[in-house]
Amino acid sequence: SSGINAEWLLRPGKTFYDDILHDFYPNRPRNEAFEDMSLYDFASKYDKTNVKDPKAGGKYIRIVRNDGTYVRTMRSRTKEPVIYHNNYSMTEQREEFYYSMLCLYKSWRSESDIIGPSATFEEEYNRVIDDIAQLKEMSSRRMNIYKAREKRKKYRLRLCVDTTA
Numbered sequence: 001s002s003g004i005n006a007e008w009l010l011r012p013g014k015t016f017y018d019d020i021l022h023d024f025y026p027n028r029p030r031n032e033a034f035e036d037m038s039l040y041d042f043a044s045k046y047d048k049t050n051v052k053d054p055k056a057g058g059k060y061i062r063i064v065r066n067d068g069t070y071v072r073t074m075r076s077r078t079k080e081p082v083i084y085h086n087n088y089s090m091t092e093q094r095e096e097f098y099y100s101m102l103c104l105y106k107s108w109r110s111e112s113d114i115i116g117p118s119a120t121f122e123e124e125y126n127r128v129i130d131d132i133a134q135l136k137e138m139s140s141r142r143m144n145i146y147k148a149r150e151k152r153k154k155y156r157l158r159l160c161v162d163t164t165a
Helices: 018-024 039-045 094-105 111-115 121-128 133-164
Strands: 046-048 060-064 070-076
Touching: 018 039, 018 070, 039 046, 039 094, 094 111, 094 121, 094 133, 111 121
Parallel strands: none
Antiparallel strands: 046 070, 060 070
């Protein structure tokens, strides 16, 4: 097991199944095409298949552990899925938020890769955000959504105050 905190990331029954975190993604092929691939991209591009010994071609990848043990064959998706994951509050669930963002958009093979040299996930997030374009883009989107929700709350609160005055 990779030690990845699945409860912080998964929404059961959706695109992220437990074994993608513990077996498939950490053991993805060790070549240029996969080394810097994020979990989000991996889950978007590949899915489980029952084919054990695929014919040559780019449609299939074999997942093999470091010791050479076969894990699974994955195939390229024909349709891009909607990726569901837990959305944590940036203000109320800080470590969970930063952990999930790093886990999704920073390339890793073990838990120690996610936190890197930092003491906390927030510290690591701030250390790498400018180096990982996908993390920066998705963080910006999340921040815009957060700001819009806060404005909506203030507007609704103002409406309630105005109507009771």
